[in-house]
Amino acid sequence: MTHTADAIRHIRLSTATLPLSTPISDAKVFTGRQRPMTEVVFLFTEITTEQGHKGLGFSYSKRAGGPAQYAHAAEVAELAIGEDPNDIAKLNTKLLWAGASVGRSGVATQALASIDVALWDLKAKRAGLPLxxxxxxxxxxxxxxxxxxxxxxxxxxxxxxxxxxxxxxxxxxxxxxxxxxxxxxxxxxxxxxxxxxxxxxxxxxxxxxxxxxxxxxxxxxxxxxxxxxxxxxxxxxxxxxxxxxxxxxxxxxxxxxxxxxxxxxxxxxxxxxxxxxxxxxxxxxxxxxxxxxxxxxxxxxxxxxxxxxxxxxxxxxxxxxxxxxxxxxxxxxxxxxxxxxxxxxxxxxVPDRPGLGVTLSDQARAWTTDSVGFGRH
Structure with a gap:
């Protein structure tokens, strides 16, 4: 079978805030190092390819850091447009180098994680397999x-x-x-x-x-x-x-x-x-x-x-x-x-659904506080 090259056509990044029904405390609260946790901020990545394949990924931050993840991902995501989504390691390296001055740890890598997970989800869906x-x-x-x-x-x-x-x-x-x-x-x-x-x-x-x-x-x-x-x-x-x-x-x-x-x-x-x-x-x-x-x-x-x-x-x-x-x-x-x-x-x-086996709910969309798109719909 001849391989038909695909390309990333569109990337949508969105950030959503998940409220917790009860404030959560672990030992860091009782030692005075943190306040009780009341929400978790998520960075979602949705990727669409020229052939119509789709992938969903996410990363998150408890307490501070969510806006920073979203901002960093928004700076570099466009560099993946036009690339073959199957070349995940290549894309991971490309995006890491795009943000080389902020290193390869912390917010810099957590922002890229959402994109990377979406690429793996897409690849597994394309193969018709659970990840x-x-x-x-x-x-x-x-x-x-x-x-x-x-x-x-x-x-x-x-x-x-x-x-x-x-x-x-x-x-x-x-x-x-x-x-x-x-x-x-x-x-x-x-x-x-x-x-x-x-x-x-x-x-x-x-x-x-x-x-x-x-x-x-x-x-x-x-x-x-x-x-x-x-x-x-x-x-x-x-x-x-x-x-x-x-x-x-x-x-x-x-x-x-x-x-x-x-x-x-x-x-x-x-x-x-x-x-x-x-x-x-x-x-x-x-x-x-x-x-x-x-x-x-x-x-x-x-x-x-x-x-x-x-x-x-x-x-x-x-x-x-x-x-x-x-x-x-x-x-x-x-x-x-x-x-x-x-x-x-x-x-x-392990679910038998392809990829991660999850799709974003209407509630996740409703909790979205910001989003940005790159490429063509």
Whole structure:
């Protein structure tokens, strides 16, 4: 069969603000470093080609940064017009160089992530395959755990109720937030939830970077009795040495990586064996192209994988990882999309729809605060 070249005809960027029904607090709020989170800002990219193929991608920012992502993407997106959408790596490099003066991390790569994800969605749709199948899936479903019910603004009784509901909905594990200034209260909450769940339900905790090294080691030892799947972000995200020391000294696995914003930053975690479970976020590291580089390094190092947030993207990437992974279930994004991901028997099922398998809802359009187009409709 002769390949017929295609070209990107039109790109639409839009930014939308998703309001949260309840202000959300993790340990960073209780230590005074952040205010409660009330919204998430999204950057959506919609790509159309000369042959009529379409792709949808997104990135996001919690608290500050959303307008910066949108502004940077709007500066460089036009350079992709006329390019072959199949050449994703080439386009990723071209757009990175267009913004070389702001580097290859943070806002610069997060802005490009939305475009990159849209290109992968388009490519999988063109092939008539779910993205996981295009990448090469190892499994048709992935273990899933719930985070959105376990924030520190919720009481123990509320967390118990939400955990029970999550398990009834087919979710397999429960993660709760820790990292309060009062460590005794952290331990009380963990003990109560472990007792409620029983010994067999997977339970994780997340300190959101709020312990120093001495506290993390002390708490890690106290938490051993609860048979946790992992302790997440016990230290500052960039303290690779501290995380590596905990990984060596504790029986409970250490998980981290969600706050890092490039493959290069994750490489240090991998090379120093700073965790047992690596938690990259495709929108944060620059998209699926960059995530796949990172995943290959992590797999080679023997690390487990549990991508952060954005389950609509990460379900596919976790299914394509050679080791049994976890995917994080958040229901926050449900209003943005017309489709729902299925959970059953503790696992999230890879949809059989082509691409990511999601389309933007009317509500997402209604929450759009700005948009810009490039090329021809």
């Amino acid at each position: 996981a199948k295009l990448l090469g899936a190892h499994r048709d479903s992935v273990r899933t755990y719930n985070t959105s019910g376990g924030f520190l603004n919720a009481s123990i009784e509320e967390i118990k109720d939400r955990a029970t509901a999550s398990l009834a909905d087919g979710i397999g594990g429960i993660k709760i937030k820790v990292g309060l200034p009062d460590s005794a209260e952290d331990l009380r909450r963990v003990a109560a939830i472990r007792e409620h769940l029983g010994p067999d339900v997977p339970l994780m905790v997340d300190a959101n970077q709020q312990w120093d090294r001495a506290t993390a080691l002390r708490m890690g030892r106290r938490l051993e009795e609860f048979d946790l799947v992992w302790i997440e972000e016990p230290l500052d995200a960039y303290d690779a040495e501290g995380h590596a020391d905990l990984t060596r000294r504790l029986d409970t696995p250490i998980a981290t990586g969600e706050m890092l914003a490039s493959v290069g930053e994750h490489t240090r975690l991998i090379e120093t064996r700073a965790c047992n479970v690596i938690q990259p976020d495709a929108p944060r590291v620059g998209g699926i192209t960059q995530f796949l580089k990172l995943a290959a390094l992590a797999d080679h190092a023997g690390l487990d994988l549990a991508p952060h947030f954005a389950m609509e993207i990460h379900l596919h990437l976790a299914a394509a990882y050679s080791r049994e992974a976890w995917v994080e279930h958040f229901d926050w994004l449900d209003p943005l999309f017309n489709e729902r991901l299925e959970t059953r028997d503790g696992r999230m099922v």
